[in-house]
Amino acid sequence: MAEGPDVLVLGGGPAALCIASELVLRGVHVEGISPESVQEPWPNTYGIWANELKQLGLEHLLEHRWSDTVSFFGMGGSPDQDQPTAHGIDYGLFDRACLQQHWLTRCGPMRWHQDTAERVEAGHQCTTVTCGSGQILQARLVIDATGSRTPHIKRPDHGPVAGQAAYGLVGRFSKDPIPSGQFVLMDYRCDHLSAEQRTEPPTFLYAMDLGDGVFFVEETSLALAPAVPFDVLKLRLQQRLDQCGVQIEEVLHEEFCLFPMNLPLPDLLQPVLAFGGAASMVHPASGYMVGSLLRRAPAVAQAVADALTEHPGLGSASLARRGWQALWPLQLVLRHRLYQFGLGRLMGFNEALLRRHFATFFSLPRDEWFGFLTNTLPLPRLMVVMLRLFALSPWELRRGLVLGADPRQHPRWGAADSIVLRHD
Secondary structure (H helix, E strand, O other): OOOOOOEEEEOOOHHHHHHHHHHHHOOOOEEEEEOOOOOOOOOOOOEEEHHHHHHHOOHHHEEEEEOEEEEEOOOOOOOOOOOOEEOOOOEEEEOHHHHHHHHHHHHOOOEEEEOOEEEEEEOOOOEEEEEOOOOEEEEOEEEEOOOOOOOOOOOOOOOOOOEEEEEEEEEEEOOOOOOOOEEEEEEOOOOOOOOOHHHOOOOEEEEEEEEOOEEEEEEEEEEEOOOOOHHHHHHHHHHHHHHOOOOEEEEEEEEEEEEEOOOOOOOOOOOOEEOHHHHOOOOOOOOOOHHHHHHHHHHHHHHHHHHHHHOOOOOHHHHHHHHHHHHOOHHHHHHHHHHHHHHHHHOOOOHHHHHHHHHHHOOOOHHHHHHHHHOOOOHHHHHHHHHHHHHHOOHHHHHHHHHOOOOOOOOOOOOOOOOOOOOO
16 A cells, blocks of 8 residues: 555545645645535535635636625515615625636546545554545545535534525526515515414525526525425425416426534544534524635645644554534634534524514624624624624514523424435
């Protein structure tokens, strides 16, 4: 068996390419294991606030960008109130091929093994990966970026994990499902639902005009355990379109997404490092992750590169510990706990409370709600923002934020069989 690389990255999606590229840029000998070719097109869409990319100098990676960004919370006395909440910040959709090529170019001639990692065993000095093909690879450090369902990363069991589920389609319609040139972050209006449906966990529309008569419309559940099934989301999307007199004329692409929102943090002492969904990097309040990948990968890669250079005798466990410390410093751990606490409260809200909560949230100063949703606020300011939100909230919302409620369980709603993890 030939001498192995310093770092072996598992996975071929955004998280894997992101961390691999940052390591390669720092002169680390990296190889990867991916079950599919890393050139294979990614199937799902990735959205982001344009200001996140502006701060990183990566706005050229956007395929679409909208300045008319709004939400509808049905406030003002009736659930079908049509007054929008204008966000005032541009939103963008990644050019998936451009983003993928951006990272692959930075990876350079890095070697990728098209295989699966069946067993990962950490030794004193190096970690051994046994592949599905029978190939055995070794590295001083293994980074698992295969997603939240990886069997190779240990994490505590805190009970059922809430999933954000979404069913969407890109297509052409008999008339515009949303105004031309608009992006809708959340449309919680529910006048298309029956009285019984309104007692069930709420869902919202996420939609965008892609130009040339093509639109993306997606029905989304914020978070629920078990997750809302895809057939329920598909039915609600159809009802929403029917209520507006919109018929689907052509389906260009269907999207089924399910990913965990409140996944516990991994064991930060284990000898295998994780990144992306495997490392619980999905934002518990928004479900987004790509911006976090881009912001946090350089620090993790630098910590690993420095450790390899300055301490050539370090084994897998020590190297992983350096990586975990850079990925999850105390402040980020505490912020993650605050977000998970907040999500737990929201999961117990009924439809009316949830609409009122978001209407109040987006009445905060723009830099505050933006920083909250992107996880870029320092811990002291995040706490101030949460206190301000509480102060602005009406009494019934304050009561829910303080006392919470048991997350609703719907035995007839099991997890869907067909799952795509959008953010891993």
